[in-house]
Structure formats: structure tokens, C-alpha cells
Amino acid sequence: MSDGKQEATLDDGWGPLSQLPGNPMIWLLIISEIAVFGAGFAGFVIAFLLDPETFIRSQDTLNRLAGAINTMVLVTSGLFAALAVKDESEGRTGRMRMWILLAILTGLVFLGVKYVEYAGESAAGHTIDTNTFFTLYYLLTGFHALHVILGIVILAIVAWKHSLDNLETGAAFWHMVDLIWVILFPVVYLLR
Amino acid sequence: MKDSIHSSHNLPSRRTLVMAWALLMVLTIGTMIAGKVTSAASLGLIWTAILLAISWAKARTILQVYLNLRAAPRHWRSGFNGVLVFLLLVIFGLYALGATGIVHH
Numbered sequence: 001m002s003d004g005k006q007e008a009t010l011d012d013g014w015g016p017l018s019q020l021p022g023n024p025m026i027w028l029l030i031i032s033e034i035a036v037f038g039a040g041f042a043g044f045v046i047a048f049l050l051d052p053e054t055f056i057r058s059q060d061t062l063n064r065l066a067g068a069i070n071t072m073v074l075v076t077s078g079l080f081a082a083l084a085v086k087d088e089s090e091g092r093t094g095r096m097r098m099w100i101l102l103a104i105l106t107g108l109v110f111l112g113v114k115y116v117e118y119a120g121e122s123a124a125g126h127t128i129d130t131n132t133f134f135t136l137y138y139l140l141t142g143f144h145a146l147h148v149i150l151g152i153v154i155l156a157i158v159a160w161k162h163s164l165d166n167l168e169t170g171a172a173f174w175h176m177v178d179l180i181w182v183i184l185f186p187v188v189y190l191l192r
Numbered sequence: 193m194k195d196s197i198h199s200s201h202n203l204p205s206r207r208t209l210v211m212a213w214a215l216l217m218v219l220t221i222g223t224m225i226a227g228k229v230t231s232a233a234s235l236g237l238i239w240t241a242i243l244l245a246i247s248w249a250k251a252r253t254i255l256q257v258y259l260n261l262r263a264a265p266r267h268w269r270s271g272f273n274g275v276l277v278f279l280l281l282v283i284f285g286l287y288a289l290g291a292t293g294i295v296h297h
Binding site for chain 2: 016034071085175179
């Protein structure tokens, strides 16, 4: 009975979302982002079907290896963020901040690789106006890169104003960025 | 205060996190092989299916371990996995329509 009472009083008005780890708001965001990017990926594949020659020719100019390396960079950054949460849960603030710093640095590496990719495409004359492939490529990867930038800012804030809930929520945003990328990379760079 | 998940947090161990990272790295190498990153050749249906299956495994690992969904009730785990599978099946289905020539531009 005490469990039922606890559930009723500890729900905080979030309903089923309160059953998820971390702040329920971050899960609302994760669900929304999966829906938005999911629609974007489906739209990308439909556009591919409508003009496969242009898509395959354009996609071949992308640096697929850089995209794969960036996947490794991002999942490694995710590990650092998760380890930061673990250390925060054990009251090790110094170690938590070290992991967050490493997560931010690897996030910056991701953005650096992305910049090199964009610079290469731009130098080859491939801009957002070139064709439908590049419009969608820049929109999807650019929107994702903006999430990386925002994630870096969020990680810095939760390392400064630290609590376990803050760390868990900030890291959840970072993992969401990771989650989107592991679908974005094969769909945009590899599917052909 | 929130419910038990929030109060205990039930975080994965460091070993679990490192194992998940190692799995993600191996799966990324699998992505590079299935996605033929150093080649311009078309993937074909089978390699596309393998590529998307690997992507599912990566996304599920991130959800389960990094995002700690393993600590959530079964309906949430099944729900997120269901959405993931649905999205990847839609992508595969659309690709298959083109690859098999059912849809012509």
C-alpha cells in the first residue's frame, strides 16, 4: 500500500513520463526530436526515390569516412557524458567535470570534422541550392550540428550548476544527439 | 521527489557503460563495412538491410544504456524500440520500392 501511496504523491503530475529516467521534459524533447528527424529521414529517402541519379552522384562526393569517424567521436563523447553522470552520483565533482570537459572537447572534434566536410563541399561548388540532395544534406546535418552546439552549451551549464538531476538531463540531451546521428549517418551518407 | 526511478536513478555501472561504448564502436565498424564507405558501389537490398539492422542495434544500445531506458518499465522500452523499428522499416521499405523497380522516377 505504501508503494501505491508513494506513486500517487511522487508522480509530480507527469503521469507515465515520470517512469522514465531523468527529467520528464527531456523525454518529451527526445520523442519530439525522433518524430521530426524521423519525418526528415523518410522525406530524404522519398526524394532519393524520385531522383536516384542525382542523389547517388551527389552522395558520392561526400566524405563517408569522415562521417564514420564522426560516429566514433560522438559515441565516445556519449561515454564521457555518461561517466560524468556516474561520478556525479558518487559525489565526485572533480572527476565529473573532467568527463564533461572531455565530452565537450570530443563534441568540438565532431564539429571540426563537420566543418572540414562542409568546406570541402563548398569548395567543390556544392551549396544548399545545388540540388535537392544538397538542400536536404545541409538541412539535416546542419540542424543536427546545431544540436551539437546546443548540447555543448548545456553540458557546460550542468557541469557548472551541478546536481545529479541536472547532469542526467544534460547528458540525456547529448545522448539524443548521438541517437539521431547513428540513424542520420547511414541514411544520408550510405544508403544508395 | 519523484518515483523510485528518480530517487535511486539506477544508473548503469562503469563496466556496463564501457561495454556499451565498445559495442557501439564495433557496430560502427560494421556500418562502415555494410555501407561500403570506401566504395561508390550501390549497396543492394541485402547490405542495406544489414546496414539498417546495425543502425537499429546502435540506436537501441544508446537508448538502453546511455539513456538508461533499461531502468524504465517494459512498456516504455517496447514503445521506443517499436518506434525505432517502425522508422527503419519505413526507410528500408521505401528504399526497396526503388531498388526493386516498383517506383520509377
